[in-house]
Structures are given as structure tokens and as C-alpha cells.
Amino acid sequence: MGRLTQNQPFDVQDRLIPKVGSGDKILFWQDKWVENRPLHERFPNLYVLESEKGCKVSDRYKVGQHGIEWFWGSNNALTSEDLLCEWADCISAVKEVNIQETSDVWLWKTGSVTSDSMVKTIRGELDHINVLNETKVLKWLHWIPKKVNCFLWRVVLDRIATKEALQIRRINLSSLQCVLCNNEVESVNHLLMTSESAQLVWSLIFQWMNIPLPGYILSVVQLLETIDSHSWQKKIKRAVYVVVAATCWNLRLMRNECIFKNKSPNITNLIGNIKAISYTWIKNRAGLQEIIWEKWRSFSF
Known part of the structure; x- marks a missing residue:
């Protein structure tokens, strides 16, 4: 893996x-x-x-x-x-x-x-050692908790314990199907990007940020590359990166609750959690006191 x-x-x-x-x-x-x-x-x-x-x-x-x-x-x-x-x-x-x-x-x-x-x-x-192309899009932001930075790093390297990864490790599972859609094998990119639930979440999140979401994006790496290619102000680009990290993090949490707590996916609650947690990270960790909840709800700075 x-x-x-x-x-x-x-x-x-x-x-x-x-x-x-x-x-x-x-x-x-x-x-x-x-x-x-x-x-x-x-x-x-x-x-x-x-x-x-x-x-x-x-x-x-x-x-x-x-x-x-x-x-x-x-x-x-x-x-x-x-x-x-x-x-x-x-x-x-x-x-x-x-x-x-x-x-x-x-x-x-x-x-x-x-x-x-x-x-x-x-x-x-170490600075002269070539890194993986995938990891070049990672931003180790202090705006994001360390555990989420590490999680995103593992996502980019395809090293989180999805059902596909567990099968490769020869761990017997009753099913390899994604718990969110029950249609395809649960891989990293399926869980976080291409499942029906993930696509709906990303569509709503990018509508909220008023950013067009290209239809060809099939992986988290491609999404991060797209964000990195924009010519936004540094503060805006970091804020978008924080939202992407919060979205991946919360999609993973929703998947875990479905498996371990037998809960049903709730996209409405998930979108609210993503907005709230990304606001909390930026408010408490980035030192941007001018950002208030009323403006953040419309992704306005």
C-alpha cells in the first residue's frame, strides 16, 4: 500500500x-x-x-x-x-x-x-532529495491541526486504511464495497473524490466558495494541483486549502461513523460541519481576527 x-x-x-x-x-x-x-x-x-x-x-x-x-x-x-x-x-x-x-x-x-x-x-x-511528485502539492499549514496535515499527507500517498488497502494487507473483510454508495470498491480516491456522496459534497462546497469545480478531477492530488495553479491571493489560497483539508477529514469521519456506529450518511450535517470546523481552524490558528462567522458563511473576506 x-x-x-x-x-x-x-x-x-x-x-x-x-x-x-x-x-x-x-x-x-x-x-x-x-x-x-x-x-x-x-x-x-x-x-x-x-x-x-x-x-x-x-x-x-x-x-x-x-x-x-x-x-x-x-x-x-x-x-x-x-x-x-x-x-x-x-x-x-x-x-x-x-x-x-x-x-x-x-x-x-x-x-x-x-x-x-x-x-x-x-x-x-535533505533539501536536495527529490520528493514524490504527489507530495509537492502538500502545504504543511499551521492553520490546520497536525493530525489533519498528517492525514492529508497519507491521503496523497494512498496510505489510509480503506477497504482496498486492508485487502492488500490480507485482512479479511465481509465486503469491499464503499459504505457511502455500496457500488464500488472503497479506495482512497473513491471515498474522498469520486463516490456519489463525495461528488455531491465537493459540488456544494465549491458552490459555497464560489469556485468552479472542474469535472475532470478524479483524485485529491489533482484537486490540490488545481488549487495550487490558481493565482489567488496567498490568504485566499490558504483558506481554500483549509476547506479542502476539512472536507477530506470530515468525509473520512462520516465513513467511520457509518461503519462503526451504524449511522446513515447525512450530507446536510456534513456540509455544516465542514464550514464550522474550517472556520474554527482559521479563526483560532491563523490569527485572522477580521474573519467573522457571518462573512465566513458566504466565504467572504
Whole structure:
């Protein structure tokens, strides 16, 4: 279910380079702080005996009269000559690292260059990763609640649990028919765009906004592309986007109530809910105090 990008993810663990200070942030066995290789790979027998596998570097040494003194801190004793020899080799390896009184720092490796501006560097790399064409129409607006932004993102990627998607996951269902029309298989675009109920809802919503609704739109992605192509003022375009998000959200809620609460679809109530909830989001989240309910009812700014 859903679509995959063609981008190859980078290995974060391979790109993170620890700069050891006191060892307060670096895992003794699991991080690459000695010769760029985790100690649990070099000394697997010791790692099996370790009782605190997530211990920090600072948990395995103390500062004595003669400097740094490393010790075996596990509750399981080293009982054989082979294990004692392996621990001696481990001590020899960690002694090559210079322990300091400063805090540990994580660097980000890009090619042969490491940088301590990790967040900035990673963000720069992420900005150059190609995104799915479908997601280019998404607007992560603070006017819309986070859960609805995430819902719309999943809609665009075809990743909501429709009956069609559940069938693909091999979940047995008594019927795959859309509960709103009982005529076709319930897919994302059928539920939210092309079912008779959805088409009626969109027609009424766009009449309310006084915007012509093209007849060729068969998916949420096409609808968002159409909105994005308009030359409206930024505020108007955002308001329309909010209404579209509220419509998709409420269509989904109506579908769930039909399935789980045995309610019948009520288009009149749904239209009222869409207008009310979109007004609430804009009024409380966009800071547009000039928008009052009387004007919003006629979609007038």
C-alpha cells in the first residue's frame, strides 16, 4: 500500500562520527568511537557477557593517580583465559583514544569532510532529495491541526486504511464495497473524490466558495494541483486549502461513523460541519481576527 520514492536513504550510523570528550554521550559497545568500528563487533564474546549493553564510555573508566583506568563493569565475570586476553586487547584499543574533560560531540560526515554543524548540514542534504511528485502539492499549514496535515499527507500517498488497502494487507473483510454508495470498491480516491456522496459534497462546497469545480478531477492530488495553479491571493489560497483539508477529514469521519456506529450518511450535517470546523481552524490558528462567522458563511473576506 502506498508509493515508494526512488531516493536511496543514507545510513545515519555510518555518517555520524563521534568526537570523544569525557564519554558521557557515547555508547561503549555500540558506537564507532574506536577506529571507526563498534567494539561489540570487534569483541563479540565480551559483548555477550556484558550485562549493561547500553553503557556509556564514561561508565567504564575512572580517573586514578596514574590517569585513566579502564575496568570491566559487567555483572558477569571474565572466567576464562581467552576472555581475559580479549579484554586486554579491548583495553589496548580504547587506550588509544584521548579522554578529555569536555563533553562528547557528534560530527556529520559528508564524503571526506566532517562538520559540527550537523543539523544545518543534514537539512541541506535533505533539501536536495527529490520528493514524490504527489507530495509537492502538500502545504504543511499551521492553520490546520497536525493530525489533519498528517492525514492529508497519507491521503496523497494512498496510505489510509480503506477497504482496498486492508485487502492488500490480507485482512479479511465481509465486503469491499464503499459504505457511502455500496457500488464500488472503497479506495482512497473513491471515498474522498469520486463516490456519489463525495461528488455531491465537493459540488456544494465549491458552490459555497464560489469556485468552479472542474469535472475532470478524479483524485485529491489533482484537486490540490488545481488549487495550487490558481493565482489567488496567498490568504485566499490558504483558506481554500483549509476547506479542502476539512472536507477530506470530515468525509473520512462520516465513513467511520457509518461503519462503526451504524449511522446513515447525512450530507446536510456534513456540509455544516465542514464550514464550522474550517472556520474554527482559521479563526483560532491563523490569527485572522477580521474573519467573522457571518462573512465566513458566504466565504467572504
